[in-house]
Amino acid sequence: MAMLATTARATKRVLIVDDDVSIVRVLQDALGLFRHEHTYAVQTAADGAEGLAALERGQFDLVLLDMYMPRMTGLELLTEMRRRGLQTPVLMLTGNEDSRSAASALASGIFAYVPKPFDLQQLEVLVSLAAASRSVSAA
Amino acid sequence: MDIPGARTGALKFPGFMAATLTDHGAQMVEDLLQLGIAISSEGELAPVLERIVTQARRFTGAEAATLFLREGGHLRFAVVQNEITNRRFGNYDMQQRLEVERLPLDVPSLAGYVANSGEVVNVPEAYDIPSDAPYAFNWRVDLTTGYRTHSVLAVPLRDAAQRNLGVLQLINAIGGDGQPVAFHPRLEDVARAFAAYAAIAVRSARLEELSFKDPLTDGYNRRYLMLRLYEEVSRAARYQQPLSLILLDLDGFKSINDRWGHGAGDDVLKQVVQLLASQSRRDSVVARYGGDEFIALLPSTTRAAALVYAERMRAIIERYPFQYGPLTASFGVAGYPDDPGNVADLIKRADHALYEAKRQGRNLVGGH
Numbered sequence: 001m002a003m004l005a006t007t008a009r010a011t012k013r014v015l016i017v018d019d020d021v022s023i024v025r026v027l028q029d030a031l032g033l034f035r036h037e038h039t040y041a042v043q044t045a046a047d048g049a050e051g052l053a054a055l056e057r058g059q060f061d062l063v064l065l066d067m068y069m070p071r072m073t074g075l076e077l078l079t080e081m082r083r084r085g086l087q088t089p090v091l092m093l094t095g096n097e098d099s100r101s102a103a104s105a106l107a108s109g110i111f112a113y114v115p116k117p118f119d120l121q122q123l124e125v126l127v128s129l130a131a132a133s134r135s136v137s138a139a
Numbered sequence: 140m141d142i143p144g145a146r147t148g149a150l151k152f153p154g155f156m157a158a159t160l161t162d163h164g165a166q167m168v169e170d171l172l173q174l175g176i177a178i179s180s181e182g183e184l185a186p187v188l189e190r191i192v193t194q195a196r197r198f199t200g201a202e203a204a205t206l207f208l209r210e211g212g213h214l215r216f217a218v219v220q221n222e223i224t225n226r227r228f229g230n231y232d233m234q235q236r237l238e239v240e241r242l243p244l245d246v247p248s249l250a251g252y253v254a255n256s257g258e259v260v261n262v263p264e265a266y267d268i269p270s271d272a273p274y275a276f277n278w279r280v281d282l283t284t285g286y287r288t289h290s291v292l293a294v295p296l297r298d299a300a301q302r303n304l305g306v307l308q309l310i311n312a313i314g315g316d317g318q319p320v321a322f323h324p325r326l327e328d329v330a331r332a333f334a335a336y337a338a339i340a341v342r343s344a345r346l347e348e349l350s351f352k353d354p355l356t357d358g359y360n361r362r363y364l365m366l367r368l369y370e371e372v373s374r375a376a377r378y379q380q381p382l383s384l385i386l387l388d389l390d391g392f393k394s395i396n397d398r399w400g401h402g403a404g405d406d407v408l409k410q411v412v413q414l415l416a417s418q419s420r421r422d423s424v425v426a427r428y429g430g431d432e433f434i435a436l437l438p439s440t441t442r443a444a445a446l447v448y449a450e451r452m453r454a455i456i457e458r459y460p461f462q463y464g465p466l467t468a469s470f471g472v473a474g475y476p477d478d479p480g481n482v483a484d485l486i487k488r489a490d491h492a493l494y495e496a497k498r499q500g501r502n503l504v505g506g507h
Contacts, residue, residue, distance in 0.1 A: 022366040026349050033345055035299035068421045095421050117352040117359045124346075 010038045012131040013059060017044075017051035017077065018066035018093065023116070027064060034124045038131065048072025052080060060088050062131040067094045067101060067113075075105055082108065089130045093118070167329075170194050174336050184344035185217075188337060192218045192307070195333035199292065199326045201309035202319070206337060207242065207250050208296075208305040214242040214250055217305065224284045236283055248277035250306040253293045257303050259331065260293045263321035289319035294330045296338040304341050307334040353427045355405055358412035364426035364434055365482075371438050372482050375475050383445030383474035385435040386489040387415075387452070390467045390501040392431040399463050404431075407461060411468070414455060419448075434489075442474025442506070449504045457502060469496040472506030 014031060018024050024044050031040045043058070045051035047069050055063070063081075067074040074092055081088065092113040094102045102113040111130040114123060174194060177187055192204050203221035207214035216237040224233050244251050249260050252274035262268055265276040265288045281288055290312050296305040309330055314320035322330075351363035368384070375382040389411065396404040408431060415425040415435060424436040435452075437445050449470040456468045471493025478488040489506065496505030 020367075021370065022351070022363060026351060030346060030349050033342060033349070035342070039300070117350075117357075117363065119352060120346045120350050121343075 011041050012038045012061040013041050013043070014062045014064065014127075014131065015043050015045065015051065015054055015060045015088075016064045017046075017048065017054075017069070017074070018064070019046050019069045020066065021046075023066070023093070030120050030123065031127070034127060038128075040127075040131075048074065048077040051077055055081060055086055055088065056084075061134060062127065063088050063090045064127075065090050065092050065110075067092055067105070075101055075108075078105060078108055078110065087134070089133050091123075091126055091130050167198055170198075171332065171336070174333075184340060187340045188218045189220075191333055191337045191340065192220050195307060195309060195330060196220060198329050198333075199309050199322060200312045201292070201322075202311040202313050203286065204310060205250070205308045206296075206305065207254070207308065208341065209244075209254055209303060210241075212244050214244065214254055214306065216240065216242075221284070221286060221310075224286050227285065233284070237280075240280070240283060242277070246277065247275040249274055249291055249293050250308050251277075253295050253306045253308075254303050257295045257297060257301070259295070259327050260291065261322055261324065261327055262291050264289055265291050290321045292322040292326060292330050294327065294334045296334045296341065298338045298342050304338050307337060353412075356409045356412040356427050358409075358416060359424055359426035361426060361428055364424060364428065364436060367424050368436055368482050368485075371436060372475065372485065375438070379476075380439055381441040381475060383437040383440045383442055383472060384485050384489045385437065385445055385449050385452075386428070386471040386473075386486070386493045387411075387433045387435070387449075387468050388493055388497070389431040390469055390497075392466075395463050395466075403463050407463065407466065410459075410461065411456065414459060415452060418452060418455060440474070442472060442477040445472050445474050446504060446507060449506075453502065453504055467502035469493055469501050470504040470506075471496060472504060474506075 016024055016027050028042050028044070031042055034040070043054055045054050049072050051063070051065070052072070065074040065077060078090060078092070090110040092102060092105050092110045093116055094113050095116050105113060111133060112126055114126060174191060177190060188206055192206050195201070196204050203223065204218070205216060206218035208217040219233060219237050221233065228236070242248055242251055244254060249262070249265070252258070253260050260274055266278070268274070268276055276288070276291070288310055291308060291310055292312070293306055293308040295303045296307060298304055307330060309322065311319040312322045351359055353360040371382055374380070389407070392404065392407070395407055408427065411433065412425060412427065415433065419425055419435060420437070422438050426434050428434045437448065440448070449472050453468060453470055456466060459466070471489040471491065473485050473488035473492060475485065478485060492506035494505070496503040499505070
């Protein structure tokens with residue numbers, strides 16, 4: 001029987017950077033449930049500095065980045081990433097008052113911003129598009 | 140597809156089969172469409188699964204069916220439809236009997252084999268499976284129920300990532316003479332279509348369970364609020380930082396629903412959440428607590444500061460040009476460390492303060 005299972009499913013490496021442990025946990029669980037052509041290997045970081053260190057150490061296909069974090073904000077991390085030439089696609093997770101800064105994040109080249117609380121079905125689509133975006137442009 | 144059991148014995152197929160696959164094809168498409176709509180719009184998983192199993196039985200002529208969901212190393216009986224045993228024991232009693240019964244995946248059974256392998260199993264006679272078949276029938280369930288299984292068609296609930304979430308097991312295809320016959324091999328695809336629907340419903344429900352979003356207001360739901368509240372209260376105690384909780388209840392909300400309908404009421408709830416969120420700090424959590432009650436959780440905020448915030452929100456809501464006429468809200472404020480205790484104590488204090496505000500004439504902030 002011709003099944004999709006035979007097509008190779010690449011593992012996409014995702015980094016979640018958020019200081020809210022509940023959000024991190026849900027994102028991890030949801031990524032495990034997402035319907036996809038690829039599976040996700042998830043790493044997490046609790047703040048911007050930790051996130052930057054992880055990005056320096058390993059290769060990622062996608063970063064889910066919280067906009068508002070103590071010490072280094074998501075926006076600051078994004079700026080630093082780009083300054084260091086890290087072009088990993090970013091989905092910015094934004095909260096109560098962040099829509100204006102989200103717009104400026106869009107200007108600095110994020111894939112999309114996702115207002116919290118997010119709709120997991122929408123996030124599923126965004127994650128799969130964003131994770132595939134770099135391989136498409138690199139091809 | 141090579142199914143050893145399906146090749147043995149004289150196969151008889153139900154008389155309505157030809158009709159099912161031709162004349163009734165359009166009806167089946169229609170029913171599948173309806174199921175699709177139900178899956179995407181109905182919140183509760185159990186009734187959707189019941190409906191899927193009922194339709195699957197109808198289109199395969201199965202007398203009985205079970206839908207198993209995979210949970211860890213077991214298969215749970217999520218849906219059991221069997222009118223014969225229901226008549227004997229009653230539906231409730233039947234469900235009770237099977238609820239405690241879980242099918243361990245490491246014990247040989249048809250459903251277990253399907254769940255592990257992802258293959259379709261179609262056997263004409265469960266008690267006559269060749270010993271060289273890769274699967275075996277577990278007659279323990281028959282023993283529990285007193286029902287006699289003959290033909291079985293079991294298909295996996297596969298999601299798009301090719302994970303097996305469970306098994307749809309159709310039991311005893313009934314022929315024209317009312318006797319059990321084998322399931323026609325062409326019914327395998329029919330069963331798989333229904334199982335695919337069930338897989339979608341299960342996955343959606345699991346995503347729904349994970350969600351932090353209140354579907355009515357698009358704000359945070361109670362589940363997220365409670366998780367955060369427990370975290371923030373223990374953090375506040377650990378670092379000796381203040382934390383406040385504001386409980387808010389709309390005054391006379393019921394009259395909006397009564398006068399303008401529930402759609403209007405929902406619009407108002409949504410607007411209130413947006414108002415509160417837009418006026419709150421980034422680290423505040425605004426959530427619907429239930430009905431027309433909301434909670435704002437304000438980390439690093441003293442009760443005195445929270446009282447000021449609540450008073451500001453009270454005035455904003457009072458002046459806001461709601462589409463269905465003016466609206467006011469009553470507030471109850473509690474804060475750590477002024478109101479010491481755990482999460483439950485804090486909510487109780489805020490609730491009591493809210494009650495006082497309501498009692499003293501509404502459109503007020505309680506908790507001073």
